[in-house]
Amino acid sequence: MKNTLGDLNNHLFAQLERLSDEDVKGEQLTEELERADGVSKIATRIIQNANLVLSAQKFYDDKDRLNVDAKKPKMLEG
Numbered sequence: 001m002k003n004t005l006g007d008l009n010n011h012l013f014a015q016l017e018r019l020s021d022e023d024v025k026g027e028q029l030t031e032e033l034e035r036a037d038g039v040s041k042i043a044t045r046i047i048q049n050a051n052l053v054l055s056a057q058k059f060y061d062d063k064d065r066l067n068v069d070a071k072k073p074k075m076l077e078g
Contacts, residue, residue, distance in 0.1 A: 015036050
């Protein structure tokens, strides 16, 4: 399993396609909606985490301008 934001985007579009399938009805649709809700919640957390990492990287990149002896967060090291 890959773990990139591009992969997340692909998963979200695949979920959208499953929800758009007009042949999915009744209990199967209910199950798919529950799955979509779970995927959406996890995706939101992943995106929030990516935004936090991006903000931290921007701060780190800007440390010289701020004259701060900033240490790069471990999460950004690789």
